[in-house]
Amino acid sequence: MTLEPEEITKEQGVVLGEFRFSFQGHSDANSTDFEIYRLIAEQLYEVDEDVIGTEDSIRNISENRLRDFYQTHYTPNRIEIFIAGDVDAASTIEEISELFHTWTTKDKDAPTQKVSPLSRGETSIVRVNDVSFPSTTLLFDLGANPMETATDFENFAAASILSNAISTRLNDRARDLNAPVQSTHAQLIQWFERMVLSIQVSYETPNQQEAMLFLGEELATLRDQGLSTPEIEAQTSDFLKLESTFADNYTARNYAEDHVFFRMIGRQTLSPETYKSLSTVFVNRADKAWFNKELKSLLTTKNVQSLVALEHHIYPTEQVKQEQLAFVADMQKAFKQTGNVLVLPDVVSDFPMPDKNGEILAIQDLDANTTKWQLSNGVTIYLRHMPNSGDSVHVYAGSKGGLAALPASLRPAALLMPGAYSESGLGGFSFNDYNRLMVRENAYLEPMVWEHLHGFYGSSTKASLPLVLASMYQGFQHATLDEEMFERHKTQFIKNKRQYLDSVDGKALMAVSNEIYDENSVRYTLTPEDYEKVSANDVRMAYNNLMRTNRGLVYVIAGDIPVDEFKPLARTYLAGMTFNDLPTESLYAVKLEPKKDELTIAFGPAGNNVELVTMFARDAEKKTTKDYFLADIAGRILTSRLTEQVRETGSLDYSPYSFVMWPEGADTQQLLIVMSSSVIKRKEARAALDEIADSIGHGATPEEFSSTSKQLSHALQDGLSQPQEQARMMFNYVLADADPLAVVNPDRVINTLTQEDIDEYLKAFTSKSATRIDVTNLPSGN
Template sequence: MKIIKRFACLMLVALVTGCQSTLIDQPFSADISWQTQTLENGLTVHIKELPNQAVSTRFMVRTGSRDEAEDQKGYAHFLEHMAFNGSEAFPKNEIVSLFGDEGVAFGQHLNAFTSYTHTVYQVDLPSNEKLSDTLAWYREIATSLTLEPEEINKEQGVVLGEFRFSFQGHSDANSTDFEIDRLIAEQLYNVDEDVLGTEDSIRNISEDRLRDFYKTHYTPSRSEIFIAGDVDAASTIKEISALFATWTATDQHAPVNKVSPLSRGENSIVRVNDVSFPSTTLLFDLGANPMETAADFENFAAASILSNAISTRLNDRARDLNAPVQSTHAQLIQWFERMVLSIQVSYETPKQQEAMLFLGEELATLRDHGLSTLEVEAQTSDFLKLESTFADNYTARNYAEDHVFFRMIGRQTLSPETYKSLSTVFVNRADKAWFNKELKSLLTTKDVQSLVALEHHIYPTEQVKQQQLALVADMQKAFKRTGNILVLPDVISDFPMPDKTGEIVAIQDLDDNTTQWQLSNGVTVYLRHMPNSGDDVHVYAGSKGGLAALPPSLGPAGLLMPGAYSESGLGGFSFNDYNRLMVKENAYIEPMVWENLHGFYGSSTKASLPLVLASMFQGFQHATLDEEMFERHKAQFIKNRRQYLDSVDGKALMAVSNEIYDENSVRYILTPEDYEQVSANDVRMAYNNLMRTNRGLVYVIAGDIPVDEFKPLARTYLAGMTFNDLPTESLYAVKLEPKKDELTIAFGPGGNNVELFTMFARDAEKKTTKDYFLADIAGRILTSRLTEQVRETGSLDYSPYSFVMWPGGADTQQLLIVMSSSIIKRKEARAALDKIADSIGHGATPEEFSSTSKQLSHALQDGLSQPQEQARMIFNYVVTDADPLAVVNPDSVIDALTQEDINQYLKAFTSKSATRIDVTNLPSAP
């Protein structure tokens, strides 16, 4: 009897085990910290209490361009614009000034966007003090937009400016990624236009049809409010209930559009902009993912890990084979209601067939022989680190954005902690065999289609289409053949340790969690201990110098140097082996050679920090240049450079820069021929001049690393380095030598777009801590004036802006004011720009100074808890001898600034010794 019972138990276990179809056996649910309630009228409210945090809010309406009738193209997006242009309680543009006075910057904290399926309004508050005003505005958006004819006419000019920005004056428009998104949207949502609509539909907008769209689609049952931060959920829901109680608009039976799968086996042929290389992309429809079951999570995790593994493998093989490709990568697209895997290769047109065959053959090898143990371990480790980083560093804004995003794509919102927990279980149970089975299944699916992107000057005539279809067929044949067996590394030896150590001379406490260290070799270290930063550590290491420290003859070599040494590998490892090791160990490092500084940036987990520091040690001390890899990198660099400089953006930049800067300036634009002349020895000289020379080397480390834990690392990896010492250098010369004070060129995009800018330049002393803040505030003040006068009042441009360009150590600072207009309003636009430029000499009003100071304070708050942002800013500050504690406590500097400080700063740009240059970039000839 006992034997029978035991046998029955074993059979039961076997049956249960055999039926289990997922690796994850732990239950999970939606993020219960979000308190959700649907009001009687159908409005859904989501609130997450986060004591002592800022308050992030969103108002989402489940309507977008797919809901538009044929005579309403672009109306969903246009209505989003009109929400800022007046309602019953907030006339005209009052909402911008209302929130701006409390530190909410238009465009950064106060914004909105429209997609194919949703419209989302955003207000990120520094505290909960303006929450009631925010909710009142959302109520006005829901029911009380005035949509006055005068305001509609004005906003037409702004939206037409967005057309120019998106389709004529912006390099992202008609890029391959843009075309991919448009293709997916067309197939999923049956839309045949961009979200913006058409220029004709906006020029001829109908007030009545706009109101019809508003009344039909802005209804309670289609709307949701999201609030995350320092709020009380019960009282906030009560306030919302009272405020929205009278919103009882009945649904107009607007159709709820269904999502279709992507087309199988379809081939699409498009043209891309002049900045992009031609390319071929494979799109795999991975289906919807509601994230409700273990299978859902495993599908998401596998897609994330395998997309990165495919991308890494393709890049490794392109290097190994010296394949004729410009770039190749895979990425998981999650913006839509179905997950889509994109695998892409770009190339020069004469090399198209070779590049496409490379893609087909390499994907066949992945399908038939899978990933190595090392590849799987590297990507799973990287995935686990990513999920852990999210869990450890979330802010109110992150929570609000994520919850909105997941609601938009139909995915249940999980807490970061749940993601971390599920990721850990998954990674511990999914082995190489499991991943390779999933990879084979993915690469044998029929739910795949191709998109071929042609060069901008090649039109998809019928003959061209047939040629492209033949190339796609050849690629598919290569993919169907059995893939090659590769010898892949499964083990990587340890990275070399430094050959000698040094000592710590002194450690000084700057505050409770920030210390300054002096090492025996003259290196200075700043350790920012951030106990709440989780497992994330960020390192910046370098010194002032950069391209400005090189003689002009070595300038081209300085720009080639980072990529050339990266491609050569590090520590005796090839690039591919080193990259595999870094991914496996959750570590990352990249060289920096900028105009004013040079060095390395790295990130890691706490456990892999020694590998990052050892890599930097090798990078500063023992990097070697492989001449074959250098020649490959130079050729690739020149191709990319020529592609850009032949584009309208590149031509315009070269025309302006080379008109206003001396030919020996670091900002003078070099030609591809200049890079052709660079030898491997030139690059070695640039390396020795920068990396092997100490111009005040500084390390900044931010993360949960206490002082005592870092001491042995400092002695081992930092203090033993030796350099050719140089005294601290003085200001470097920007060499601004304009040939004219007014410049008209014709290198803009063909069509209706005129680009205008005015630049003020003045001599600069050494950049101080106060200067960092004043430069930011100055840019914000002038951008605010542009928004008010050029965008809202003049309706001349969509996104005018201003900023100060002043790298630390430069002898010149430049204030730029930038806008565009339609060609028929060129004179009006220049007059508006001149008015803003002429106002600089009058300084700032008390209201401008107060609001922009608050906006800057608000903008810096999120960075106080982010180790990468703390490391980056402290590094930038201390390299130029500014106060690192200003990064830790920015309000201490902001509060000390005065009205007179900003007035003097602005007025100096219009002094007699300052330079003004006006530039007009007309459309280029067809």
């Protein structure tokens, strides 16, 4: 690298943009997770500064200092090259040797950084951003894990399984006890060459002591009474599925990325076959007694540290610190008491099956591995047979509709609906029992109520696919709402919504969306007061309007499921459903009604960061297959222009980007260009953004069109072998009446696109009938 002075100056501007993005313009900055990683890094590496440095350190770094760092650390003796793919090893090594043999090492050796363990028994008190609830986190240092031996793998496997088991137990107990917590979870952090277990509970400030006592008491119960057989079987089964799926779907890209990542954290990379083999041996050998012994050992270790995160407006004065230390002492006292004996279920009954079947009217071959089915009740199925997908199966089921299909008065109820019905349980099972069953059977179900569609997403092994289909059947046909659970979920939902809308991000969203959309628009931001008005009957009405009504219900299934194997499943779980039929609507109104074409607000975080957005909106007809590709290419072309002009040439921003927002069925499509800048360069940044915006009307250059088309083709290649991605994309395409085979063979469509297509697509955003809105979000200082 030549490290030319003018290039260094440009890159300083880019890194300053990253600094603003990370610490002044992004909601993740100073989140609880951010503070956890910062704390671990500070202690393991014995530093007390952020990795990115300070504004002064970025501005004032000298050319000589940068060159000295480069020459010290970027040396051949520190380089590893990872290549994965269908290559000949001998000739590749010969080529590398030829290219790199002249690179000689310098006399200086880069220093080796000492890694220290976490501080034991200490308590850290920090403030977090306004999006985060206050919380208490326990960090358990599990030591270094180089992953060099079978024992290392067993330690990792045990820690992974136990962290998930702890997380599930805490969530179950919080729900059973109606504990005053916002959320609770455990996770295994593999970073900085060590494994660290994080156990966290978040809460509202008035409930802090009660929530922390809940955590102490429940961990004491886990330590003294252990996990039940179903809990352990569910987590070990889930772990086996994860490792098996990982091995069965391992690609050359996975191999290269894993090598790079694991080398960064000081671990060896095992082959996927080794992962699978070691997982099976471990799970077959480790029994309930072994896991509970490991759990007790983990929870009695002294290598534990507490991190208390305060609300953003509470400053850690000495008085506050003493109060927090007293709360921690009370939690530790509760933990030292003998844990309660719990009555836990030893078995989970089978899930109820549909009571009647239906018929398959027709099966049409779309290509060698894709079929379209029509059932007697009007349901359509697309089955994507993927022999390379291993044991995993992915299912999307639903139809057009979503919030846009409901009157504005029912939209708050529809957003409360998924959580309220989930909390109420399914198929006669309580939420906890149903969740235990799904984990045990390696199955997953998630309800979807989006702007433009509604339904379910599910994943499973081939053996547990009937459970997922039966769950969807119950979800569409027979879900019941428990009013007590509804009220509990509603309270929690409103707390989370209010927390977000009171944050700078939430205030900015509300200010912009409510300025440019009509109050009856599906995108108008709802307030906590809107949700307060929702009754249980409103939620039932939303459920009947969406889940119990057929607006063109489609199932898309991707996995190694041949047609003949799926026939009995289709008759049993899909064809027997009955609905209130309603024809699909071609388009729904976004109701874009801007009050101004230039909007300046002041809801950004305090600091030096200004957010700039230019939005073009135009009427949209029915979305076609070509439109999916043209919208993606348009976003790539403008992002490329932003990168070149705003980042590389102007040094104004770290990560400017552009994208098209056009949900299936919407009557409006919007092109957004987004960037940020420092306050002092706000005019330069707006001028640069205007230049990009003005260039849209000229269309694309042949070079831009050619390169971005190739980028899109390359980006879609990985998804061709991934069953979830195939199911997701095909689901979206068929809901828009687009060609499902474009998902299977995207190049067939990309190759038909012309320069005229992309020029016409871009220019339409600047036509006389289109709308342009410029938004500037200044720092508020609040």
